[in-house]
Amino acid sequence: MSAGGATAGDDLIEFRDVSIQFRRHKVLRGLNLTIRRGQTLCVIGESGCGKTVLLKLVVGLLKPTSGQIFFEGEDVARMSARALVKLRLRFGFLFQMAALFDSMDVYDNVAFGPREHRICGEDQIAGIVARRLRDVGLPPGLERKKPAELSGGQRKRVGLARALALDPEVMLYDEPTTGLDPIMTDVINELILQTQRQGGKTGIVVTHEMRTVAKAADRVVMLFPLARVGRDDPQVIYDGPAAGLEDAADPRVRQFVRGEAGDRLREPTAADAP
Amino acid sequence: MAAGAIEVGDDAAGGGGGETAVHRLGKLVFERVAEIGDVSLFSLRALGWIARRRSRGSVLVPIFYAIGVRSVSVVAITGTFIGMVLAVQTYHEFQAMGLETKLGSVINLSLVKELGPVLAATMLAGRVGSSMAAELGTMRVTEQIDALTALGTDPIHHLVVPRFLACLLLIPLLTLMADFMGVIGGAVVCTQVLGIDSYAYWKHSRDFVESIDILVGVVKSLFFGAAIALVSCHRGFKSGAGAEGVGKAATEAFVFSFVGILFLDFVLGLFWNTVYRLYWPHTPGLL
Numbered sequence: 068m069s070a071g072g073a074t075a076g077d078d079l080i081e082f083r084d085v086s087i088q089f090r091r092h093k094v095l096r097g098l099n100l101t102i103r104r105g106q107t108l109c110v111i112g113e114s115g116c117g118k119t120v121l122l123k124l125v126v127g128l129l130k131p132t133s134g135q136i137f138f139e140g141e142d143v144a145r146m147s148a149r150a151l152v153k154l155r156l157r158f159g160f161l162f163q164m165a166a167l168f169d170s171m172d173v174y175d176n177v178a179f180g181p182r183e184h185r186i187c188g189e190d191q192i193a194g195i196v197a198r199r200l201r202d203v204g205l206p207p208g209l210e211r212k213k214p215a216e217l218s219g220g221q222r223k224r225v226g227l228a229r230a231l232a233l234d235p236e237v238m239l240y241d242e243p244t245t246g247l248d249p250i251m252t253d254v255i256n257e258l259i260l261q262t263q264r265q266g267g268k269t270g271i272v273v274t275h276e277m278r279t280v281a282k283a284a285d286r287v288v289m290l291f292p293l294a295r296v297g298r299d300d301p302q303v304i305y306d307g308p309a310a311g312l313e314d315a316a317d318p319r320v321r322q323f324v325r326g327e328a329g330d331r332l333r334e335p336t337a338a339d340a341p
Numbered sequence: 342m343a344a345g346a347i348e349v350g351d352d353a354a355g356g357g358g359g360e361t362a363v364h365r366l367g368k369l370v371f372e373r374v375a376e377i378g379d380v381s382l383f384s385l386r387a388l389g390w391i392a393r394r395r396s397r398g399s400v401l402v403p404i405f406y407a408i409g410v411r412s413v414s415v416v417a418i419t420g421t422f423i424g425m426v427l428a429v430q431t432y433h434e435f436q437a438m439g440l441e442t443k444l445g446s447v448i449n450l451s452l453v454k455e456l457g458p459v460l461a462a463t464m465l466a467g468r469v470g471s472s473m474a475a476e477l478g479t480m481r482v483t484e485q486i487d488a489l490t491a492l493g494t495d496p497i498h499h500l501v502v503p504r505f506l507a508c509l510l511l512i513p514l515l516t517l518m519a520d521f522m523g524v525i526g527g528a529v530v531c532t533q534v535l536g537i538d539s540y541a542y543w544k545h546s547r548d549f550v551e552s553i554d555i556l557v558g559v560v561k562s563l564f565f566g567a568a569i570a571l572v573s574c575h576r577g578f579k580s581g582a583g584a585e586g587v588g589k590a591a592t593e594a595f596v597f598s599f600v601g602i603l604f605l606d607f608v609l610g611l612f613w614n615t616v617y618r619l620y621w622p623h624t625p626g627l628l
Binding site: 123126128148152153155156158160162163164166167168169170179180183184229233 | 403479480483484485487488489490491492493494495499
């Protein structure tokens, strides 16, 4: 196992000196990160530290202000539109609030990818939808319900089924357990674990939930919000196995893992300004 | 320096002193130019997708129904009332000159050349434009547009092209509906309420309203429909976060579409007049 805790395989995704800012708000600065094939990486950190932005950069939903992101050695930002579509079909993306298409029912949401890319006929699509809904533990009879009629956990599971419909090599999970009760959180964690183990998928899981980290992560990276990072300090404050989080040398990591408010309740001073 | 002054300096992109009215004006102009450029690129991408790939019928049909069929009643009611109001408002002046039988030509010509297309477009902008911006804005803030992209689908092809085609292809029919209902409304008020002779009313209408006048209105409506779809979809795609952002996008969709309709109406009016005078230099006046 590497220092980063990689389980197997070669480099699949590489962030090389990546920075991104929105107007004047800098979110990521000089990020260097390599994700190996077959690895499940959990990205943790406080809200606003750029975790979701990191996920969106991987599939070209956002472009870096500077730096490069490579997938199998190819610069994502320099890909043609056609190559980018092919790349995206190798990814499955579970969005934070599932992002199901409101105007479509559950069946059409899950069938969207195969239907849009005409990978098979309608009979086979029906088979894919049934299998994926069964994989995520949804009972039959939900297919014709609209997303608004589903519970939070059901929506997440439909979102996962939709992401898996094209049988992607890499799964991206954006805060998959946010807003769910503890049991449903564990259900989703188990589904992530099951998805990652079956077929040896590569995965990036962005989460605040330490139970998800403990269950799913081969490797954990913790980002810190740039607003509270010194000009020359790195934004990645932890990169290692999940087991090492509790005893991390950096007190900011231990504070996050334990969920302690610490000095956050005191009045901010001029010294806190970025 | 006072806190307020620091904020102004900060907003002026680089500071270096307070922001004057000239700075603000310049910034506003740059922002508007950038906005026009952005809408233009967005429109070109939509047109490019129309040329490259056909939308699926299962995507088109519900959108055509929502935009076209569900707008019929509101457009018909608006057209009817405009015809009736025109009759009521113009009757006394024409009667004073003894020209009330010529009201048919005035009402019907106004309707088919101007009021029918403009009002049908305005109703479409209000009913459909705002709704499209709100729907797409909600999709933006709930990451549904990102989800489409992540699934390898171009959101402009999937979301904008069907709405553009629906507005473009159905607004001529809605315009004709508004024209027809306005003509009927005006005729009913003039002949049944105001007592104008029916034969004279329709004869003057026929003498002055030609097929080309109806065609001009219909052609104008194509431009209005395209403008409504592109402006409204663009506003939706650029929606800010939260309910406030979506609400603002919906409002802007109507306001910008309406201004666009009026601007296009003016430009197309000038263009048509130039063409008309070029081919028919000795055109008689209306009266």
